[in-house]
Amino acid sequence: MSLQKKAMKKALELMADPRVAKLMADPRVMKAVMAALAVPGKVTTFTTESVEKIARAMDLPTGEEVDDLKRQVRRLESELDTLRKERDAEKKKR
Numbered sequence: 786m787s788l789q790k791k792a793m794k795k796a797l798e799l800m801a802d803p804r805v806a807k808l809m810a811d812p813r814v815m816k817a818v819m820a821a822l823a824v825p826g827k828v829t830t831f832t833t834e835s836v837e838k839i840a841r842a843m844d845l846p847t848g849e850e851v852d853d854l855k856r857q858v859r860r861l862e863s864e865l866d867t868l869r870k871e872r873d874a875e876k877k878k879r
Contacts, residue, residue, distance in 0.1 A: 786794075799805045808814055840847050846854070 800809075809818075837847050
């Protein structure tokens, strides 16, 4: 059984306990639980933003900027292929 399945099973067992249900009905507890669940997302966001700041400080491109440049290169290559085909078609006409 995976760790996630074990945790879900234990959580369901705990939720069946009336003491836990009463505790979960307390808005302060729910607020704390929701804050705890938000931590991984906040850490990810903080880490991503920090990496981007460091990259900018070192004058390095971020992953997003590299992806934008790759898209632009693909678009330009496609445009170049189109122009070459048009040129070849003109040569054949002559």
